[in-house]
Amino acid sequence: MTGRSRGAPADEPLGSVTRPVVDDSSVVPAxxxxxxxxxxxxxxxxxxxxxxxxxxxxxxESRAWYVVGGDGTPLGPDGSPRGGGGVGR
Ligand SMILES: [Zn+2]
Incomplete structure (x- = not known):
């Protein structure tokens, strides 16, 4: 009953500097x-x-790029698909 003195919404961030949360785990599941x-x-x-x-x-320590909205193919740093076998060790 006595919890509200001012009408400041505490849990509604205005999101001025923080980037929107994107679910990149759906782009790169594993x-x-x-x-x-x-x-x-x-x-x-x-x-x-x-x-x-x-x-x-x-x-x-493997690294790859995945196009957002793509088919999940791992790409190299130049955007070309990684080869079938020779991803270096
Ligand atoms: Zn790995």
Whole structure:
């Protein structure tokens, strides 16, 4: 009853500086190399301008880019699809 002195909504952030929360785990569900879901995901557009998520795996140190809204194909740093076998060790 005596909880409201001023009409300040406490849990409604105005979101001025924080970026909107995006669910990048739907773009990159798991590491393409080892399958780990504990990836570091960073929004990072490809050189050709496509929005993408850069995923770095702390487990096997593999890195790849995934186009947002794409088919989940792991891409190299230049935006070209990674080859079938030779992703370096
Ligand atoms: Zn991995």
């Amino acid at each position: 590491c393409h190399a080892c399958g780990s879901a504990a990836l570091t995901r960073v929004r990072l557009p490809l050189p050709d301008g496509r929005p993408a998520v850069f995923a770095s795996c702390p487990g096997c």
